[in-house]
Amino acid sequence: MNSPDSDKPQASQAELGRQALGWMHTARFLTTAAQLHQLPTLEVPEIAFVGRSNAGKSTCINTLTQQRQLAYASKTPGRTQHINLFELGPKSAADAVLADLPGYGYAAVPRQDKLRWQRVMANYLVSRGNLLGITLLCDARLGLTELDEALLEIIRPRVEQGLRFLILLTKADKLNRSQQQKALSVMRLNAGGGSVQMFSGLKKTGVAEAALQLRQWVQEWHADAALSDSTPAPGP
Ligand SMILES: Nc1nc2c(ncn2[C@@H]2O[C@H](COP(=O)(O)OP(=O)(O)OP(=O)(O)O)[C@@H](O)[C@H]2O)c(=O)[nH]1
Numbered sequence: 467m468n469s470p471d472s473d474k475p476q477a478s479q480a481e482l483g484r485q486a487l488g489w490m491h492t493a494r495f496l497t498t499a500a501q502l503h504q505l506p507t508l509e510v511p512e513i514a515f516v517g518r519s520n521a522g523k524s525t526c527i528n529t530l531t532q533q534r535q536l537a538y539a540s541k542t543p544g545r546t547q548h549i550n551l552f553e554l555g556p557k558s559a560a561d562a563v564l565a566d567l568p569g570y571g572y573a574a575v576p577r578q579d580k581l582r583w584q585r586v587m588a589n590y591l592v593s594r595g596n597l598l599g600i601t602l603l604c605d606a607r608l609g610l611t612e613l614d615e616a617l618l619e620i621i622r623p624r625v626e627q628g629l630r631f632l633i634l635l636t637k638a639d640k641l642n643r644s645q646q647q648k649a650l651s652v653m654r655l656n657a658g659g660g661s662v663q664m665f666s667g668l669k670k671t672g673v674a675e676a677a678l679q680l681r682q683w684v685q686e687w688h689a690d691a692a693l694s695d696s697t698p699a700p701g702p
């Protein structure tokens with residue numbers, strides 16, 4: 467049976483993509499933290515960008531938000547050394563936060579720092595209360611590396627409990643069409659059913675799709691929150 471809403475004109479996918487990009491463009495710097503306990507406790511849902519050093523996390527955030535220098539992207543691996551938070555939504559009523567995390571696997575980082583950072587990151591992924599979803603960025607030419615797989619193991623229990631999860635294969639511009647298809651198929655097989663898509667900050671591939679996906683997660687979160695606010699507490 468049709469719902470009454472089905473008579474309303476549906477916004478086209480392109481229009482929804484534009485709305486999602488408009489929302490992304492509201493991003494502004496919130497805060498930075500070297501350690502977990504320095505992060506503010508937030509009520510709004512948070513989406514973390516994780517992946518190997520140099521995978522393109524900061525570039526992805528700049529591309530999605532259409533801001534050239536919001537997150538610090540650099541040719542030198544290991545540039546992002548703090549957790550940087552960016553707020554989205556109306557100025558006086560932020561509705562989501564993006565978290566740019568330092569990358570892992572950069573060989574030139576001293577062993578002690580590497581271990582310290584791996585601990586911070588594992589703790590973040592396991593314990594961050596408002597974490598809604600994770601965007602894992604992998605260089606499309608490299609696919610999943612051992613460290614990415616270690617990360618997948620850390621987050622598996624939370625994904626099973628409903629944590630959203632998206633893999634972006636970055637630097638798609640470095641691959642031709644058939645190489646892209648192959649990289650997608652291999653990753654979909656390895657990711658065991660999770661969403662996987664191509665992304666290029668250079669060619670702007672997959673930008674609206676990724677923005678739409680993240681916006682959908684956040685809209686679902688807010689719809690669930692509104693529902694649980696309006697549901698009366700169970701009686702005695
Ligand atoms: N060709 C191409 N280069 C890219 C793309 N995205 C990022 N890069 C380049 O890759 C390098 C690393 O990008 P970043 O965005 O700083 O990577 P990151 O994952 O934030 O790195 P860390 O902060 O070290 O963990 C830079 O030289 C970027 O210009 C892309 O889509 N295409």
Ligand SMILES: [Mg+2]
Nearest residue numbers: 523524538546
């Ligand atoms: Mg970075």
